[in-house]
Amino acid sequence: MAIHVVNEARRCLNCKVPQCRKGCPINTPIPDMIRMFLEHRTEEAGQMLFENNPLSVVCSLVCDHEKQCEGHCVLGRKGAPVHISSIENYISDAHLDRLQLQRQAAKGKRVAIIGSGPAGITIAVLLAQKGYDVTLFESRDKIGGVLRYGIPEFRLPKSVLDRYQAQLVQLGIKIRPNTVIGGALTVDDLQRDGYKAIFIGTGVWRPKKLGIPGESLGHVHFAIDYLVNPDVYDLGRSLVVIGAGNSAMDVARTAIRKGVRQVHVFCRRNQAAASVRELEYAVADGVEMHYGARPVEITDEGVVYQQATFDENNEVTGLSEPKLFRADSVVIAASQGPKDKIVNTTTGLAVTDRGLLAADEEGRTSRPGIFGSGDVVSGARTVVEAVRHSKDVARAMDEYLQTVE
DSSP states (O other): OOHHHHHHHHHHOOOSSOHHHHTTTTOOHHHHHHHHHHHTTTHHHHHHHHHOOOTTTHHHHHHHHTHHHHHOOOOGTTTTOOOOHHHHHHHHHHEEEEEEEOOOOOOOEEEEEEOOSSHHHHHHHHHHTTOOOEEOSSSSSSSSSSHHSSOOOTTTTHHHHHHHHHHHTTTTOOEEEOBBTTTTTTTHHHHHHTTTEEOOOOOOEEEEOOSSSTTTTTTTHHHHHHHHHHOOOOOSSSEEEEEOHHHHHHHHHHHHHOOSSSEEEESSSSSOSOOOOOOHHHHOOOOOOETEEEEEEEEEEEEEEEEEEEEETSSSEEEEOOOEEEEEEEOOOOOEEEEEEEHHHHHTTTTTTTBBBBOTTOOOOOSEEEEEEEEHHHHOOOHHHHHHHHHHHHHHHHHHHOOOO
């Protein structure tokens, strides 16, 4: 691994106008990182990566690199791009446990972070470093949100998140696991107890239905539920996954690792929404793709679907007669939306027509002192997009906190 990373770093052309950096949503200083690494300044490189992106280790593993940094590398025009993700992972993973996070003098103001996904972790770290007393409320037993409960272990080891938790505690962040805000405790309770600013980053955990008959049958499950704990599901020998995004690929690849013999992915369109890399891994694992397969009903025997045909503009030109595709179980991976516990128990919080928390570009909601970002505001997006936006929200929260007593 180390030799591979060194060789990849040596391939970097150190471009005057680094396209790789332009392709990174959070503007990671990639040429600087590689130069520091080759100059044996790995510790300095790791600190720089963390300051730019507190979830650098995670992003090095789960980002859509072929569309972002690596997809913009000029070497990729005629050959293989520099494997930037491997270099970033090597540096940031080695540095994670040695981080020396500096905390400013205590400001004596409490901040509540609801949800410990990518957005919540980012804002908790940034505001704790500013000297605020941060408490992180997590509805499950461990932190990570979608990182822990929505991404398989083979893509993102849970141990990485445990190591992050150790850093949060070391920074003085208090963590309340198994605590749902909108249940016994409400946002009003938090404000009563002196939290001067509240951040909502609860993600999107409500599965979206297909709206076809059969979705309540006993052998049918939703992707977001399955990925939380695959071991409690018995999917039989054959599975149909409906949907073709990255979550669908995660379900399909997990099911194969859990012993399902035949895994089929139904993609309504003629190309998958998943990243090229995730799609290639799924096919390599033995997943069979069915493009243009449009489910109309789920039965005890499997999925009734129509086969679509397409023209050169990818427009549907026809649909076959409905036919049955036999399967022991079905997992629906058609995206997800937000749960509404907080909104229903908090007056003055506006939502969008999609049920998402309404917030401006800097995370301000319709209720003063309450901010939001991440998937609960934008809908399901990537980890790096959540971190980038959350850095702006953390700045806005800091500015707001300076105006209140």
